[in-house]
Amino acid sequence: MPLADPLPAPASGRFIAAVHHFPLRIYFEDTDLSGLVYHANYLRYMERARSDMLRVAGIDQRANHEGGEGVYAVTDLKLAYRRPARLDDDLMVVSQVMEVRAASCAIQQRVMRGEDILTDGVITVAYLTPRGRPQRQPRPWIEIFSRLMRGEDIHP
Template sequence: MSAFVPMPAPATGRFIGAAHHFPLRVYFEDTDLSGLVYHANYLRYMERARSDMLRVAGIDQRATHEAGDGVYAVTDIKIRYRRPARLDDDLMVESRVTAFGAATCAIHQRVRRGEELLTDGEVSVAFLTQQGRPQRQPRPWIDIFSRLMTGEDINP
């Protein structure tokens, strides 16, 4: 009889102060013919990191969406590519809430390889009704963003 061996958990990030750090690795499917990470994949990396940041902070987007209470949508994005990433690179996506309003949130994100900055971007999102109209974010979420903006550690 063999002992039960738990499955490894998916990659997750964690907060260090107000910044969320999300690790990832570059796989072959992320690269283009030149062997560099295809530009659109940086947006995917940043999306994964933002989703993880909200989850780790205690914001349950899935439950809110399934209850019909609203969903986030990207309203604006600005990205700057500085250096390329390559196959097998270990990367870190750092995300930090830089502003928020009743229905909006702005997040600055950086993709690094070690200390080297590869990409950085500014992403704005709006909290929308099922009909696609802006609406107020849940009050507990505003409280979380406020704590993040002041640099309060929110790790459990």
């Protein structure tokens, strides 16, 4: 018997004025004994949001990896924890491309609860060969990042 309503899909973000917005909710497993989100989980949220941002932008990391062409790896990370998140909070990870180079890019990410910035960071990723050496990013990817950095919306 067919369902009247389609099944829900996994959370996905979207671009608004060239800035990626990724929604998430805090669950019990995200918290520590104090009832606050464990500090390392903010990095997980940012990672999910960056992966989603690339997917929504039309960058197929999986195909590139499986084709033996290369992968991204975090090379630098600067974080500031400002306020804690708690059980059942609805959060938004906001990601914006800040810098694009031949083999890397820097993305500013903020974990937000409404207008409040909970965690603010800049994550730099390098594009690596399968053997772990830096290499130029695919030209179409550089073009996507450059358009986002200039504030241009993308439509993959």
